[in-house]
Amino acid sequence: MSAIIEVRDLVKAYKSGDTELRALDGVSFSIERGEFVAIMGPSGSGKSTTMNMLGCLDTPTEGSYILDGRDVSKLSGDDLAHVRNATLGFIFQGFNLLPRLSALDNVALPLVYSGADSRERLRRARGALEKVGLESRMKHRPSQLSGGQQQRVAIARALVGEAPIILADEPTGNLDTKTSMEIMDLLCGINDEGRTVVLVTHEPDISEYASRVLRFKDGRLVEDVRRMPRRNAASAA
Numbered sequence: 001m002s003a004i005i006e007v008r009d010l011v012k013a014y015k016s017g018d019t020e021l022r023a024l025d026g027v028s029f030s031i032e033r034g035e036f037v038a039i040m041g042p043s044g045s046g047k048s049t050t051m052n053m054l055g056c057l058d059t060p061t062e063g064s065y066i067l068d069g070r071d072v073s074k075l076s077g078d079d080l081a082h083v084r085n086a087t088l089g090f091i092f093q094g095f096n097l098l099p100r101l102s103a104l105d106n107v108a109l110p111l112v113y114s115g116a117d118s119r120e121r122l123r124r125a126r127g128a129l130e131k132v133g134l135e136s137r138m139k140h141r142p143s144q145l146s147g148g149q150q151q152r153v154a155i156a157r158a159l160v161g162e163a164p165i166i167l168a169d170e171p172t173g174n175l176d177t178k179t180s181m182e183i184m185d186l187l188c189g190i191n192d193e194g195r196t197v198v199l200v201t202h203e204p205d206i207s208e209y210a211s212r213v214l215r216f217k218d219g220r221l222v223e224d225v226r227r228m229p230r231r232n233a234a235s236a237a
Helices: 047-054 077-087 103-112 118-131 147-160 177-192
Strands: 003-016 019-032 036-040 062-067 088-092 165-169 196-200 212-217 220-226
Touching (some): 019 220, 036 177, 047 165, 088 147, 103 118, 103 147, 147 177
Parallel strands (some): 165 196
Antiparallel strands (some): 003 019, 003 062, 212 220
């Protein structure tokens, strides 16, 4: 395998008067293609800042980030937007669905920015929703869906662009235990197909689905552990 994410000596510093706060303080790691990695740590540890960096939603004060062979710091705004759209699929705790759009139109939305025509957008969006088991809910708006169904729509939206990396920020944070397990089974299936999954979570049982855990404390990476991941019967079948 080869690294699809390489982070070297990453620093994110904020100024408050004469005081400098380092949300990240010299963090280095790489993630191989096809890995399932959980990022963990207490509030203020740097895990969310790291995810923002990986998602190209923020820029480091120091250090480098190589994403699929490209130095993010050297990309223009347009190039960065293209890389983010083509390489990264995002799943958020709050779902981030547009309330006035149907599930189908929410999933198709990222394809507008990739230049796909309307017929292609809808074809791929239908396929993504079928993959997450929502073929009967395509015309429903978010308010007509349960929390678990809304998160499935968000996962379908992340999949529709066929991005090789899925970034999931507390994807089960608003869900009950049973629904959380169903969502994690979906992410395991996505990973089994060869996509790289990077998950931020504060829940130990959720992190058990990952084959590797990066643990942060006070802006530093303090532990990097590989282990056998948990697989539920649904994902192992």
